[in-house]
Amino acid sequence: LALAGDFMSAASFLGIAGLVALNGFDGLIYSIGFLVGWPIVMFLIAEPLRNLGKYTFADVVAFRLQQKPVRIASAIGTLVVISFYLIAQMVGAGELIKLLFGFDYELAVVIVGCVMMAYVIFGGMIATTWVQIIKAVLLLGGTVLLAILVLARFGFNPIALFAAASEKYTGVLAPGKLVSNPLDAISLGMSLMFGTAGLPHILMRFYTVPDAKAARLSVTYATAIIGVFYLLTFILGFGAMVLVGKDAIEKLVLVVIWLRRCWQNFSAVMLY
Structure with missing residues (x-):
């Protein structure tokens, strides 16, 4: 569940559904591409990482290579990848706190950042694991509920949903738009x-399991959970296309772009 929670972020939930809603069938490329990566994780990465008995990605890579340059490259690569994830997560979390409690957007982002730092500093890997478990359950439960509500509008028949989308927007069931x-x-x-x-935050999970068998089992369960999740986002994407409409979604995209620019300006000020 923690592996699935690490991967099933709000960015993938909203992003994949949005891609499907705006581009139709081509949005499925991202769902399948991400999902196919998990067997590679299981067969080529999970077991060897665990068998080495190391505790960080840098320890693993430095096992057969020069220590200093490998550790520098690993640190830089990890920070760059995590930074892109962090920006997307902080923007979403800041907007949510702003909506729920009425705080200014900048203050909401600072609050979320402080809470994240607090539970990581004081709780360590156990705290982050439980956060991801809870997030996976909530995100999967919310996705299932939304998918049921969407399918209820079409007699719980996905074919009827796809037919309605094809009737409203010609060619959305054919590839080539994206x-x-x-x-x-x-x-x-x-x-x-x-x-x-x-992905660094995925790799680090394999240092916390007791043995290679547990690592393989964890990836198997995570792949199944993530597969169900992405199938449901496909339903939600076409549901949004039919029930909300592309025009309304594109207007929301413009709002998101504006918020992203605001966040970039805020980050530049903080860095300065």
């Missing part, structure tokens, strides 16, 4: 597949 060049499709698929296997 990625039309075969080379682009191959490149995108490989980046999604191997990128999943290299």
